[in-house]
Amino acid sequence: MGRVRSEKLRRFYGKDQICESLDYDFDESDVVLGLDFGTSFSKVVIQDNALQKAYAVSFEDIDRGKETYLLPTRLFVTEEGLLSLSSGFDFYIDFKTAVMEMAGRKISSVMNKLESFAPTELATAYLALLIRYARSWFLVHTESVYRKTLINWDLNIGIASKNYRTSKERVFRTIAFAAWKLSRSSEPLTMAMVQNTLAEAVIHMAAEILFKIIGKNARKKDFGAQWLHTENVQVHPEVIAEVAGYVHSPMRRNGMHFLVDIGGSTVDMATFMIHENDGDNHYPILATDVVKYGTMMLHKNRMNHLKEEYGVDLFASQFFEDHFPGSEYYADLLRRKGFVFFEEDDFIEKMNKSDMQFWKQCSAKIGELIKYTYKDRYGYAPEWKKGLPVFICGGGARVVLYRDGIHERGERIAANGMGKFHVYSIPVPSGFKEQGLVPKEYERLAVAYGLSFTSENIGKIIPQSQVKDMPRRSVFQERDSDFIGKEYC
Numbered sequence: 001m002g003r004v005r006s007e008k009l010r011r012f013y014g015k016d017q018i019c020e021s022l023d024y025d026f027d028e029s030d031v032v033l034g035l036d037f038g039t040s041f042s043k044v045v046i047q048d049n050a051l052q053k054a055y056a057v058s059f060e061d062i063d064r065g066k067e068t069y070l071l072p073t074r075l076f077v078t079e080e081g082l083l084s085l086s087s088g089f090d091f092y093i094d095f096k097t098a099v100m101e102m103a104g105r106k107i108s109s110v111m112n113k114l115e116s117f118a119p120t121e122l123a124t125a126y127l128a129l130l131i132r133y134a135r136s137w138f139l140v141h142t143e144s145v146y147r148k149t150l151i152n153w154d155l156n157i158g159i160a161s162k163n164y165r166t167s168k169e170r171v172f173r174t175i176a177f178a179a180w181k182l183s184r185s186s187e188p189l190t191m192a193m194v195q196n197t198l199a200e201a202v203i204h205m206a207a208e209i210l211f212k213i214i215g216k217n218a219r220k221k222d223f224g225a226q227w228l229h230t231e232n233v234q235v236h237p238e239v240i241a242e243v244a245g246y247v248h249s250p251m252r253r254n255g256m257h258f259l260v261d262i263g264g265s266t267v268d269m270a271t272f273m274i275h276e277n278d279g280d281n282h283y284p285i286l287a288t289d290v291v292k293y294g295t296m297m298l299h300k301n302r303m304n305h306l307k308e309e310y311g312v313d314l315f316a317s318q319f320f321e322d323h324f325p326g327s328e329y330y331a332d333l334l335r336r337k338g339f340v341f342f343e344e345d346d347f348i349e350k351m352n353k354s355d356m357q358f359w360k361q362c363s364a365k366i367g368e369l370i371k372y373t374y375k376d377r378y379g380y381a382p383e384w385k386k387g388l389p390v391f392i393c394g395g396g397a398r399v400v401l402y403r404d405g406i407h408e409r410g411e412r413i414a415a416n417g418m419g420k421f422h423v424y425s426i427p428v429p430s431g432f433k434e435q436g437l438v439p440k441e442y443e444r445l446a447v448a449y450g451l452s453f454t455s456e457n458i459g460k461i462i463p464q465s466q467v468k469d470m471p472r473r474s475v476f477q478e479r480d481s482d483f484i485g486k487e488y489c
């Protein structure tokens with residue numbers, strides 16, 4: 001599919017269905033918008049599950065970044081108070097983490113020129129604009145396929161596995177529900193519109209709970225045509241979404257798996273089973289953890305270290321915020337900026353030392369999770385002996401420190417007589433190859449791709465709290481230090 005000029009995209013901006021302007025002789029299709037709302041970058045994949053065709057939404061009309069399938073999770077505000085994904089005189093970041101933590105604090109704009117807003121409001125506004133763009137992009141790029149088609153949309157959004165089946169899940173679902181409604185209008189978006197819609201969304205979600213209690217079905221007309229039915233907006237754990245592509249591929253194996261997603265602010269990890277039950281995929285979750293050791297945390301750790309060592313405060317620099325390079329890169333940049341006041345080798349050595357201290361803490365959390373799964377959750381799994389299938393995902397999977405570190409942790413665990421970690425890559429969906437995506441690009445899209453399957457196709461996710469413990473007496477040596485590092489024993 002060719003590149004579409006912005007004017008054409010604008011023509012459809014906010015339009016819901018191409019067939020709105022055509023006659024009534026149309027087909028119907030169920031299409032799912034899979035939304036990976038990341039702390040640092042968001043990604044969208046839209047899939048027609050009946051045709052098994054998935055499209056990765058490209059943000060080339062919004063962001064001039066090199067990787068066009070990644071949209072920075074950043075909300076701009078113009079001087080007139082209009083919200084935008086691309087430009088403004090000030091902007092907000094970090095709202096996804098704040099929603100996850102639900103600290104109740106408001107978020108200030110980066111330059112502190114604007115009002116502060118609740119994280120849920122910022123997230124709703126951002127997602128509304130993102131969905132509006134993504135749907136328009138899809139309709140323009142598939143005009144020949146869907147021009148006489150009524151599209152029934154589903155919206156799937158990812159959350160950290162630890163938030164699954166907790167009160168936070170409903171918060172994310174309400175945000176997505178409100179964002180969809182806002183995305184249906186092509187009017188410029190303001191915070192007042194966001195706040196009103198969010199309040200309405202809360203009422204609709206409360207109605208859903210009430211209807212469930214009294215055993216009545218909340219019907220679409222109760223909410224009005226601009227809203228999706230609450231049941232068409234679903235939340236799924238990102239780690240399960242990430243393996244949905246694998247589960248639908250010939251590589252798929254049933255049994256226990258371990259996935260680590262190294263994101264911007266957090267490292268989300270889970271051990272889980274993949275089963276088939278009457279033709280449906282089941283995923284009992286064994287253990288999960290979300291720790292704040294993502295790549296931006298590594299970056300902050302390096303910046304703090306630099307400040308301590310050399311007395312330079314580089315953290316405020318937007319340049320460093322926008323790029324996340326390795327330590328050689330810092331050295332080069334500092335040299336070009338004239339900061340040559342240390343020996344380069346010394347600099348890299350010191351940086352590596354601070355990286356290792358950071359990694360030890362993250363690695364200990366991985367060891368703890370594996371050990372807990374083995375000792376308390378499912379010690380009988382044959383994978384302990386055969387070797388645990390492992391997926392290392394997220395943008396941070398490209399950072400050597402994390403990748404090598406996970407391999408090394410696996411080797412230390414194997415030294416206890418267990419099988420080695422078998423690290424797998426998530427397979428490439430064929431539609432993405434046709435779209436011309438390169439491996440580096442589709443790796444980052446695994447969560448959004450998984451979310452673009454219908455909830456039935458993703459399968460049944462059984463939360464950790466509903467999966468009973470099957471502890472066993474150890475048959476391995478189990479040296480604690482190999483699981484979690486000597487300093488944490």
Ligand SMILES: Nc1ncnc2c1ncn2[C@@H]1O[C@H](COP(=O)(O)OP(=O)(O)OP(=O)(O)O)[C@@H](O)[C@H]1O
Pocket residue numbers: 037038039040041042096261262263264265266267294295296323324325326393394395396398399444
């Ligand atoms: N080659 C690379 N080297 C170093 N860092 C990288 C590289 N590629 C991506 N990153 C960084 O990886 C980080 C995580 O990217 P990712 O898209 O997985 O995060 P996210 O989905 O926004 O976060 P989360 O899953 O925690 O919500 C980003 O901050 C990105 O800058």
Ligand SMILES: [Mg+2]
Pocket residue numbers: 036038039238261263264394447
């Ligand atoms: Mg992510």
